[in-house]
Amino acid sequence: MSTQSIRRGGKEKFSWKRTRRIMWENRWIYLMLIPVLAYYIIFKYKPMYGIQLAFKDYKLAGIKASPWNNFEHFKYMFVEPQFWPALRNTLIISLLRICFGFPFPIILAILINEVYMPKYKRVLQTIYTFPHFLTWVIMAGIMLNLLGSTGMVRKFFDLFNPEIGENWNLLYSNKSFRAILVISDIWKEAGWGTIIYLAAITGIDPSLYEAATIDGANRWQQMRFITLPGMISMIAIQFVLRVGAVMEGGFDQIFNLYTAPVYETGDIIDTYIYRLSFVKSSGINLGFPVAVGLFKNVINFILLMLANFVTKALGQETVL
DSSP states (O other): OOTTSOEETTEEOOOHHHHHHHHHHTHHHHHHTHHHHHHHIIIIIGGGGGGGGGGBOOOTTOTTTSOBOTTHHHHHHHHOTTHHHHHHHHHHHHHHIIIIITHHHHHHHHHHHTOOOHHHHHHHHHHHHGGGGSOHHHHHHHHHHHHSTTSHHHHHHHHHOTTSOTTOOGGGOHHHHHHHHHHHHHHHHHHHHHHHHHHHHHTSOHHHHHHHHHTTOOHHHHIIIIIHHHHHHHHHHHHHHHHTTTTOOOHHHHHHHOOGGGHHHHOOHHHHHHIIIIISOOOOOTHHHHHHHHHHHHHHHHHHHHHHHHHHHTTOOOOO
């Protein structure tokens, strides 16, 4: 060991010389990190300079030349009447996705794991994962053909009740729109979500199942006392990350599915800001969307830390 790598108090002293030697020995691995670092620097860290627009009135002269506005964007945000319904819709839709959408990949992964035939299991994984690779534009077209006024569902019910109106359209109904969002999101993403849980299941020691079988445990008991506890750490991590994105209501999905009749229940913060910035000719300052985005990220950060704290208190591994 180098004289610069002297152990003090059971810990090895940091040495630049040793660090440079290790980096040189693994230079090709570090070289592969350059595109990743470039991505985060260019698209994640450099744009942080623009956060100050949340506190300024933007001028064409540039961000630096734009004057500070004494939190006017935040004051306008809290008095804007349409902001609070959009915030409420965002929270409700996100919570519905957590309550109904989050457990679905876990259950699906356990069920797939119980399939005995490996080839059939791979076929199921492919079928369930495929919808993830469809864009929400395509998914919106599918939903319209199924649930629209001329869709398959209306024509099916029309066989039993010819009095169903021509304007019948579930995508225009405030009562059903949120349910459609949650169900279509599960349909599209549940199969993709099973991948990480199936990976967690493969990490469980097979001898546990063998011992349980010898002790007389049936498949249900093995799932309950071996498979599910073996997944619990991954479930905790995914739950913390999911809670940390509560303020992200799913812009791509809602933007492609919603229409004016369902603004009451489907208009989230992101779609509200989009309409306010690009559809309405309100001449809104560019700093207002930045202020709303900053507000969302602060709330997400607080919820992430809170969920992480609760998960740690329950004795589970977390992301932080």
